[in-house]
Amino acid sequence: MHNKKTLGLRAELMTVLQEPTTNLLTIAVVCDAIAADARFNTWVASIERRITVDQFLELLRDYERLADRCSLAIAELREEGGNANSFREVIQDVTHQLSVMVKERFR
Numbered sequence: 001m002h003n004k005k006t007l008g009l010r011a012e013l014m015t016v017l018q019e020p021t022t023n024l025l026t027i028a029v030v031c032d033a034i035a036a037d038a039r040f041n042t043w044v045a046s047i048e049r050r051i052t053v054d055q056f057l058e059l060l061r062d063y064e065r066l067a068d069r070c071s072l073a074i075a076e077l078r079e080e081g082g083n084a085n086s087f088r089e090v091i092q093d094v095t096h097q098l099s100v101m102v103k104e105r106f107r
Contacts (some may be wrong), residue, residue: 010037011065013091016074029088029095033070036098043102064103066094 013030016022022030038064048056073090076082 009063009070010034012067012071012074014035016077019078023084026084026088031034033091033095033098036095040098040102059101062097066097070094 013034016030017027045060051059069090073087075082075085
């Protein structure tokens with residue numbers, strides 16, 4: 001079992017890709033989330049010197065909230081009888097929220 005505290009969001013999502021029961025639809029959704037996470041982190045790196053510490057901490061808190069939602073969704077998916085549709089819905093929403101954070105903040 002992987003521990004969220006030792007894995008970043010991207011790495012944790014990648015563990016889902018390694019599961020033998022992961023279907024193509026789930027792979028597509030997880031890959032979209034990994035790409036959104038990469039875009040988010042690239043964006044943060046490009047603006048970190050132009051934002052205040054409070055703004056950076058707000059971003060970090062929001063990011064951690066989304067990462068926690070992913071961790072919970074992954075744990076629920078791995079439970080016996082986990083619902084892949086519910087998992088994909090959560091991951092798609094997290095992907096959307098990451099994109100919104102990039103598009104709407106500090107522009």
